[in-house]
Amino acid sequence: MSSQPAHSQHPRSQHPRSLGDKKVLGIAIVFLLVCALTALASDRFLTLHNIANLLRRSALFGVLSLGAAWVIVTGGIDLSIGSVVCLSGCLLPWLVVDQAMSTPLAVLLVLAIAAGIGLAHGLLVARLGLQPFLVTLCGLLLYRGAARVIVDDQTVGFGTGHLALRGIATSSFDVLGLAVPTPFFLLIGLSFVTFVVWQRTVFGRWLFALGRNETAARFSGVPTKRLVASSYVICAMLAAVGGMLFVLDVNGAQPTDFGNFFELYAIAGAVLGGCALRGGEGSVLGLLIGAALMQVLRNAIRLVDALPNQAEYAILGLVILGGVLIDEAVRRISKRRATGK
Amino acid sequence: MTELQAIGVAKRFGGIRALDGVDFHVRGGELVAVCGENGAGKSTLMKILAGIHRPDAGRLAMDGVGIELESVRSAQSHGIALIHQELELCDNLTVAENVGLGDEPRRCGFVDRRRLEETARIALARLGLEIEPRTPLGELTIGHRQMVEIAKALARRARVLILDEPTSSLSRAEADRLFEVLDGLRAEGTAIVYISHRLSEIRRLADRVVVLRDGRLAGTLGHDEIEVDRLLTLMIGEPLAAHVRDTSRARGDEAALSLENVSTSSWPRATVSFSIARGEILGIAGLVGAGRTELMRAIYGIDPREGVVRVDGVAVPSAGPRAMQRAGVAFLPEDRKFEGLLLEGSVLDNLTLSALPRWSRFGFVDRAACGRAAASMIDELRIKCERAERPVGELSGGNQQKVVLGKALLQDPKVLLLDEPTRGIDVGAKQEIWTRIRGLADQGLAVVFVSSEFEELSALADRVAVLCRGSLVAMLSHTELDETTLLDLAAGTRIRA
Numbered sequence: 001m002s003s004q005p006a007h008s009q010h011p012r013s014q015h016p017r018s019l020g021d022k023k024v025l026g027i028a029i030v031f032l033l034v035c036a037l038t039a040l041a042s043d044r045f046l047t048l049h050n051i052a053n054l055l056r057r058s059a060l061f062g063v064l065s066l067g068a069a070w071v072i073v074t075g076g077i078d079l080s081i082g083s084v085v086c087l088s089g090c091l092l093p094w095l096v097v098d099q100a101m102s103t104p105l106a107v108l109l110v111l112a113i114a115a116g117i118g119l120a121h122g123l124l125v126a127r128l129g130l131q132p133f134l135v136t137l138c139g140l141l142l143y144r145g146a147a148r149v150i151v152d153d154q155t156v157g158f159g160t161g162h163l164a165l166r167g168i169a170t171s172s173f174d175v176l177g178l179a180v181p182t183p184f185f186l187l188i189g190l191s192f193v194t195f196v197v198w199q200r201t202v203f204g205r206w207l208f209a210l211g212r213n214e215t216a217a218r219f220s221g222v223p224t225k226r227l228v229a230s231s232y233v234i235c236a237m238l239a240a241v242g243g244m245l246f247v248l249d250v251n252g253a254q255p256t257d258f259g260n261f262f263e264l265y266a267i268a269g270a271v272l273g274g275c276a277l278r279g280g281e282g283s284v285l286g287l288l289i290g291a292a293l294m295q296v297l298r299n300a301i302r303l304v305d306a307l308p309n310q311a312e313y314a315i316l317g318l319v320i321l322g323g324v325l326i327d328e329a330v331r332r333i334s335k336r337r338a339t340g341k
Numbered sequence: 342m343t344e345l346q347a348i349g350v351a352k353r354f355g356g357i358r359a360l361d362g363v364d365f366h367v368r369g370g371e372l373v374a375v376c377g378e379n380g381a382g383k384s385t386l387m388k389i390l391a392g393i394h395r396p397d398a399g400r401l402a403m404d405g406v407g408i409e410l411e412s413v414r415s416a417q418s419h420g421i422a423l424i425h426q427e428l429e430l431c432d433n434l435t436v437a438e439n440v441g442l443g444d445e446p447r448r449c450g451f452v453d454r455r456r457l458e459e460t461a462r463i464a465l466a467r468l469g470l471e472i473e474p475r476t477p478l479g480e481l482t483i484g485h486r487q488m489v490e491i492a493k494a495l496a497r498r499a500r501v502l503i504l505d506e507p508t509s510s511l512s513r514a515e516a517d518r519l520f521e522v523l524d525g526l527r528a529e530g531t532a533i534v535y536i537s538h539r540l541s542e543i544r545r546l547a548d549r550v551v552v553l554r555d556g557r558l559a560g561t562l563g564h565d566e567i568e569v570d571r572l573l574t575l576m577i578g579e580p581l582a583a584h585v586r587d588t589s590r591a592r593g594d595e596a597a598l599s600l601e602n603v604s605t606s607s608w609p610r611a612t613v614s615f616s617i618a619r620g621e622i623l624g625i626a627g628l629v630g631a632g633r634t635e636l637m638r639a640i641y642g643i644d645p646r647e648g649v650v651r652v653d654g655v656a657v658p659s660a661g662p663r664a665m666q667r668a669g670v671a672f673l674p675e676d677r678k679f680e681g682l683l684l685e686g687s688v689l690d691n692l693t694l695s696a697l698p699r700w701s702r703f704g705f706v707d708r709a710a711c712g713r714a715a716a717s718m719i720d721e722l723r724i725k726c727e728r729a730e731r732p733v734g735e736l737s738g739g740n741q742q743k744v745v746l747g748k749a750l751l752q753d754p755k756v757l758l759l760d761e762p763t764r765g766i767d768v769g770a771k772q773e774i775w776t777r778i779r780g781l782a783d784q785g786l787a788v789v790f791v792s793s794e795f796e797e798l799s800a801l802a803d804r805v806a807v808l809c810r811g812s813l814v815a816m817l818s819h820t821e822l823d824e825t826t827l828l829d830l831a832a833g834t835r836i837r838a
Contacts, residue, residue: 201704202697209694212683219643219680220695220748221666280685 022330023274024286030323031293034300042303052172052179054299058292059183060169060245064262065269065291066187066194066284067238070231072270073198073211075279076125076132078232080139081239081266084114085259087147088243093156093253096165103165110240117143118236122229140263147255157252169248183245187288190238195284207231211279239266268316269294272323293319343369343404343500343532345390345421350399352385359385361556362399367501372523372533374547378576378767379737381553383536387503390534391423392416421501422494430478430486430493437461437474440493464492468522484515491522502526503534508542509765512629513828520546538767540569541796552576577769595619595654597787598640598670598756603648605639608632608811612648615806615813619755622778622788624802628831632811633791634675637760640789641665641672652756666695671749675760675791677738681745684734688726689715691733691744696751718747722777739770746774750781757781759790763797775800795824809833 038045064081071078088110095106117139124135158166168186172179198204210217210224218224242262247253273290275282297319301307307315347365351358360382367373377383388394390401392410401408403419410416413423430439437454440461446453461474468488478486487507494502504523508516523546527533537543543550544567552559552575560575599616613636617623627633639646642665649656652668662672674680682691692715693700700710715729722743726736733744742763749757762778763771778801782788792798798805805822807815807830815830 200706200708202701202706203704205690205697205706206694209683209686209690212685213679215680216674216682217694219641219662219672219674221662221752222694223661223663280683 021283023327024283024289026326026330027273027286027289027293027323030326031289031296034293034296038296038300038304041306042300044303045299048178050299050303052181054292054295055184056169056172056181056249057295057299059181059187060242060249061262061265061269061295062187062288062291063183063190063238063242063245064266065273065287066190067235067242068263068266069270069273069275069282069284069287070194070238071132071235072267072275072277073208073279073282074228074231075211075214075277076228076231077136077267077277078121078139078235078239079133079136079263080117080121080143081235081242082259082262082264083140083143083147084117084236084239085243085246085262086253086255087143088114088240089247089253089258090147090151090156090255092244092247093158094151096162097156097158098151103162107244110244111237114236114240115233118233119229121236122232125232126225126228144255144259147258151255153255155252155254157247159251166248166251169245183249186245190241191284191288198282198284203227203230208280208282211281213280265291265294268320272320274327343420343530344402345501345532346402346405347386347390347396348400348402350386350389350396350401352389352394352397358556360389360396363553363556363558365390365551365558367532367534369500369530369532370527371548372527372535372546374535374537374543374550375553376537376543376550376572376576377553377559378769379739380555381559381576382556383553384505385556386553387423387505387534387536390416390501391421391503393423417497417499420497420499421503422497422499423503423505424487424490424494424507425505430490432479433477435475435477436465436472436481436489439478439489440464440474440496442493444497460496461492464496465489467495467525468492469525482515484511484518487511487515487519488522495526499531501532501534503536505536506538507535508537508539516542540567540572540768543567543572554578573768573772576767596651597621597653598789599651599654600640601649601651603636603639603646603650605632605635605646605811606644607635609647611811613806613808613811613813614648615816616651617787617789617804619785619787620782622782622790622801622803624798624805625789625791625808626793626798626805626827626831627808629793631808631831633808634760635811636808637672637758637789637791641670641758643672666752666754669753669755670758671695671752671754671756672758673745673749673760673762675764677741677745681748682733682741685732687730688719688724688733688736688744689729692718692729692747692751695748696753699751699753714751718751722747722750723773737767737770739766739773742766742770742774746777754786756787756789759788761792762790763792763794795827798822798827807831 044050064085068078068081091110091113092106095101095109096103121135121139124130125132169183172181198208206217206222207227210222210227214224243259246259269291270287271277272293273283273286273288275287294316297316298312301309301312301315345367347363349362349364350360351362352360363382363386365386375383375386385394389396392413392415401410408419431442434442437458441457446456446460458474465472468491470488472485478489481489491502507519511519523533535546547567548564550562550567550572552572554576562571595618596616597619601614602612603614604610604612625633625636635644638644640650642659642661646659651657652670657665657668678684689712693711697706700707700714712729719726719729724740724743724747726740733741736744763774778788790801799822803819805817805827806813807817807827809831810833
């Protein structure tokens with residue numbers, strides 16, 4: 001993984017491991033630990049049904065984290081993910097059921113709208129130089145508001161029809177007795193594409209370069225504005241894919257709360273998985289584990305009686321804080337080793 | 342009489358031996374220059390003398406009595422003061438407050454402002470400076486701030502002054518003023534240790550030069566023995582190949598780069614026109630603020646420009662660095678850390694950043710080809726790095742600069758724009774980069790470079806364009822080049838037809 005930052009390798013180590021790899025290893029250990037503890041505390045955790053359910057939730061949130069990571073590696077942030085989930089999740093059933101639009105057309109239209117939203121973010125950030133935080137914060141308010149106006153605050157869903165379409169999110173494939181949900185395969189596909197683009201293409205190498213030092217990248221001839229804009233487009237489109245999958249899965253979206261806080265799950269998953277908010281660092285494997293960890297934690301809070309359901313946000317907050325602290329500790333220790341002091 | 346001695350001092354950092362049994366002494370009324378390449382151990386020795394580091398072995402003595410320096414404070418109590426490269430003053434405080442910082446005179450627990458200002462006034466007067474002690478420091482020039490730092494040391498009765506590259510951010514006039522002050526202090530019996538890369542300063546100031554190499558004493562030269570070649574030989578450990586300018590270098594007739602009435606946003610009413618042939622090296626001289634960097638950035642398309650820029654006779658519109666690169670122009674920016682490098686990125690990533698599409702098909706990078714190109718450039722420029730995968734931030738300044746140059750060269754340019762190509766790097770690396778630039782010109786590249794050092798302009802340039810307030814005021818051939826003429830033209834005190 002040559003584009004991973006390697007500023008912490010032990011000078012005399014036989015098997016030098018980059019900081020990015022260490023972060024992935026760290027999050028994987030935390031993930032396994034949480035799984036093991038939950039399994040010990042609840043006998044409902046390791047049931048086939050629960051695992052299949054966890055895979056489905058992780059896959060849906062994984063798509064959002066993947067999108068968030070595209071923006072985070074450029075050093076930006078997208079706070080509008082949850083609202084784009086809401087808008088696309090409300091638009092799809094509204095178009096298909098209420099407006100009787102053909103399904104492929106409706107899906108394409110939703111994706112096109114998301115691309116437009118991402119492009120607007122990208123141009124405002126890259127061309128006008130506005131703060132990504134502010135631009136997407138306005139987006140957060142705007143798109144949820146738009147969704148509420150369009151469907152007039154009514155719950156939208158597919159009712160009992162459109163089973164074939166809903167199957168994209170609800171169906172599963174039997175793998176060795178475990179019902180692996182279709183969205184999980186979709187996530188693997190999207191992740192693989194992201195991995196290849198990040199690691200193997202000029203586009204990806206330049207994206208990480210500009211995340212590390214935008215000025216140096218621009219002076220080196222990297223088309224930084226175009227790259228930043230594309231990353232916002234990709235993020236918004238992945239949020240729309242996630243939003244459509246969510247509404248197909250639960251068969252109903254209420255615009256006032258559909259997708260609430262999802263941007264935070266997405267960002268937290270990516271950051272736990274090793275994407276540095278200052279940009280230029282990120283690993284697909286890490287962010288997938290990070291996104292899954294968030295879902296396992298939520299699952300654990302429901303299953304383990306000792307953990308009160310009301311404490312969900314508090315526990316998530318503490319775990320993310322803990323993850324960030326461990327990350328910082330790893331960084332400092334490796335730095336100290338590298339400088340030999 | 343003051344005498345500070347270090348006897349057999351050694352210091353290790355992890356696995357690296359920074360100093361290995363070095364003897365050093367400086368007496369009152371003497372100015373000793375300390376030279377050496379980056380990593381030779383100069384800074385470590387100075388930090389040991391100033392109480393920042395404690396030596397692993399060896400001892401220190403002041404006036405023949407052994408001393409232990411546990412901290413900067415204890416060094417100060419023995420009369421030793423270090424003036425840092427990065428000035429350690431507070432912009433928001435007044436001159437007097439800075440001079441007295443950490444050692445304020447008190448009355449009933451409150452700061453005695455009158456005595457504070459009086460102390461500062463006396464210390465500044467010793468330096469021949471008339472600065473009102475109540476002036477906020479932020480209003481002073483860098484040169485004056487440096488004086489304030491020296492005044493601060495004097496106010497604490499410093500008998501030994503250690504200056505770490507004090508002129509690196511001073512103008513020429515400010516540097517001259519500093520030299521006079523140092524002469525005065527030396528005459529009063531202060532012992533001065535002076536670290537610098539600049540040979541002309543060392544020749545001007547030093548009674549003695551101590552040269553360090555790889556943590557050991559490489560040699561000492563008395564004032565009359567200070568010559569560039571001898572100094573370099575001691576620093577590098579091998580004699581330098583004599584540099585003979587090849588003025589008969591074959592050049593193409595066609596202009597590789599030409600500017601017609603180009604103006605930049607910083608000097609919108611001044612225009613610059615020149616053209617340079619293949620194989621030619623053009624230096625751009627001028628004072629800080631004359632618009633040299635702005636001109637380079639405008640040519641390269643980073644900043645907007647008016648006028649026409651032609652590469653090989655074809656006008657190239659101002660459409661950003663990428664368009665200029667496609668036309669065959671590469672640029673080495675002034676500030677390598679912020680504009681040139683991804684410090685956390687590997688040597689390989691940095692070298693191949695600009696020309697990445699060259700080693701890719703359908704957007705996919707051929708990593709093997711990329712690695713080979715980087716390896717050959719590391720070889721060619723003799724970049725010292727453990728592996729190409731190591732972060733570039735670990736390298737020395739000279740090697741970092743070679744990486745930035747290598748990144749430009751891997752674009753296979755026809756025209757090379759260099760902004761201060763050897764700023765802040767040691768003499769050995771500087772010579773290597775100069776040799777390389779001459780070699781590139783011999784291969785037919787057109788080179789335009791900005792430099793603030795006369796030495797560099799004279800060593801490299803076939804012609805020198807002098808900028809003053811954004812305008813090209815003179816074009817000097819190499820034979821017409823001399824320091825006074827250049828300074829007069831740059832300052833606008835001499836007009837040339």
